[in-house]
Amino acid sequence: MGIDAIRNLLIGHVTTSVLAVVFSLFSFGLLFYYSWQLALLATGLVAVLVGVTALLVFLQLRHQRELLYLQGKVASLLFGLIQGLPKLRVGAAEKRAYALWAERFSEQRRRTIQAQRVANVQVVFNAVYAVLTTLAIFSMLGLSEKIELPLADFLAFNAAFGQFQAAALSLVGLFSSFLLVVPIYERLEPVLEAVPEVDPTKTDAGELTGDVELSHVAFRYDDDGPLVLDDVSLRARPGEFIALVGPSGSGKSSCLRLLLGFEKPLSGSIYFDGQDLPSLDVASVRRQIGVVLQNSRPVVGSILSNILGASNLGIEAAWEAARMAGLEDDIKSMPMGMHTVISEGAGTFSGGQQQRLLIARALVHRPRILLFDEATSALDNRTQEIVGQSLEKLKATRIVVAHRLSTIQNADRIYVIERGRVVEVGNFQELAAAGGLFSRLVERQTA
Template sequence: MKHLENKKNSVVRFLTFIYKNNKLKILVSFVLVIMASMVDLVFPQLTRKIVDNAIGGHDINLLVTLVILYGVLSIASACVDIVLEYFYSKMKNKSAVDLRISMLKHLSKLSGKYYSNIKTGNLLSILDNDMFIIENFGTDIIFSIIVDFFTALIALFFLIRMQFDLFLVVIVLQLILVVSQSKLTSIIADKTAEVRTDYGRIANIVQEYVSNIMNVVLTKSKRKFFKSFLDKERKIIKKFIRLDMVISGNVAIARFVSALITIAIYGFGGYKIIKGKMTLGELIAFQEYTGMLIGPCINIIRSNTRIQQAKVSLDRIYSVIDEEICIKVDNKGLRLNNTDVDSIIFKDVSFSYNSNEEKILKSINLKFKRGKTTALVGGSGCGKSTIVNLIYRLWDLDDGHIYINDTDIRDLNLLSLRKNICVVSQDLFLLDDTIRNNIVLDNKISDEKLKNICELTGLSELIDSLKLGLDTVIGERGVKLSGGQKQRLAIARTLLSECPIIIFDEATSALDNISQKSIIRNIKEIVEDKIMIVIAHRLSTIDDADLIYVLEDGRVVEQGNKDELVNLKGKYFQYLSEAES
């Protein structure tokens, strides 16, 4: 079903999406646009009667009646346009917001494979620029095409009936206009797609630069960023110029041919008036109907340009929404609560990030128990963080099983699983908000409990030193805090979450040894009824761990508490000796 949906034209798919959520508004709008177009088609006939019958016939009463009727119909038409614009605005803006929400929700369901390959700048370009295009595209364009087609058809009928020979001259020029516009529209659509793709690449460079601005300055890599940025900017400027020239050429040709049509109407029509084969009122009405034929035809062609531009954006948006969810979610799976989790067991687990690469984990067996602190140590690339990713189900394992209690992790409801796991890593998530809001994250926490957590994590001294205390704004990504303060804040947030599974992935690396040991000692008092997993390069972090697994090359090579591992004189002892030297 998903595969068939992906093959559907993205524009049709989006319009179907709008229709499903706005059936009544669309029905009312359709009736109103038909009424409005019928009124517009009456105006040339009123103009002809005013010129030929009222003014030409010197009939004051008829002139007043026709002018009043013209005014009333104009007011009615304007009111209908306002109502229609309200419906259009409501439908397209709501639909764009719903589409953005759908995309953001889908992103949260994707696996670590997608996150590791994603270009953030390109994604932001889709959420920003492409969504802006879609916000200006909606059902109004379809109604516009319907009205333009209907108007052009009726105008064509009146033109043929009024002056067939003059109509033939107009229609030849009209065909030249339509063909030229159609070809140039196709070129514009292709060049727009190129520019949009290149702009996404530039947005990625800008995002990397801005989000890492301090590191860029510290590493003196500004020149590299600017060189890459300017190279791509020069190329996209050339493409923008070419696109603008094609658009300008398109407009110039349309104006020229339109001018020829006007010349033909007034030249040939004026000749017919002089010869008495046509009245002045008919000439004016013919000119207005010609405008009602040419204008809608041009609008339809330009609507196609808008559709093609929107299609480029919709294709990019739906490429994200249609990204396959590798982590299969069982919405009916067993749900956990924070009293259910007693153990996590890895049984013969093997895993690789890419099927053609060597396994990161090789038939590994682990056990994490409630009320115990279990540590994972080993060199870079041995699989420590991979174990965390598998527990959180950012990836699914290749072979073996992971059990929570006696249930395979893949049989659990994914939302319930992740809700019960709290991970504190070096890559901290911090809001440009107050210390309080960064810790509680909109949860209702009493001031007494918050104060207690801040004391346990060593934040109290910082908070007391600040004029606004907990209400101090920490800046984007916590820029106003030191590395250690950021980690304390993240740990405080974790302890308030009351998750039964807590994972510290190098979560105290920015703290000094004294602060680290103090926080860990305090944490143990709080998490004594939880499963606590600690990943650490600094071995002093895990002195009091109940169980330590030593990993090497994706396998467990040693396990036991600190004393047992020291007595083995093996890999752990080697790490300990290197740390002390």
């Protein structure tokens, strides 16, 4: 349910309802022209019809809002279960997963039945009430001695009443359609009100040299949550290799998300070549950055399409990127080579192959800036050495989040982050001898 649902609900009612209003005015006038007594009765009967129908619509609206919420929960759960199917099998939790889905789905079905009951009551009421209104008019005409209406006039009155009643029902239908749009719009509202990144007033970043800086940045994910980053400053000059290390949850990955413009800082500034990121077209910045984020996965498609993405580069560029990532021999050993298809979840690729594929995708454009978040955690030492040599030759600015400290021994500068604050800065040898947090981390990994 979304924009299409809103359009489908409204498109069939607006035109017909406008025409119905125009014709109902003529019909309403004809009722009083033929008999004002019967016209008053007809008006009252239609008012009752409109009132009852409106009440039923409000009841249906309540069920519809809850139904949309439950449908979203069931769809989300089902997607998660399908994505996590291997984990469910490992834990022999298939029955528990099915029971959880069945519980939520049965709740959705109960609400669907309740909403359908209200709709059925409305259909039955409209059908029965049409007969009752006709009987009421015939009864009043037969019992009242003051109303004298020739047969021809009565037939014309009855036809006008039918048109007036149909027009009233059409207006109620339009009203109900507008109301049923409300819960759909409520679910779409966060998307529709989100500010798009595309802003023609922002400046193109131009060709970046690789100078990147976070200046006194503070950041939190939730308005009432704790600070994830607190007065963090770091800088990478063109061609430098910068590493971010620290305990899990200290804010290292958040730094990369801020640099990519995925999040906005509470305070402080982010600069690329001295240009403030909020003033730049963020797409023009991202196009010049090679990125491998934590828990990134290849997409469904061929190896070639995964490496090249939407670029216009040829297969030669893909092979060169694969060579730089240490993936060339693996691809050549596959029967279809670069055209080997990667399925959902990339289950036929090892963790190391997936990481090398993502690294190849990040390198294929030969970007001036590289942001790696645990991008080589699944690689063996030999492959790690190949990737490291390729990155050195590329001479790009590298900002790397790493837990394997052996991978950052050649870093120009290491920022040690703890609880959202930079607590140490220096190269590997300086920090290892300083006796601080970094030194303790080194001792744990070399013990």
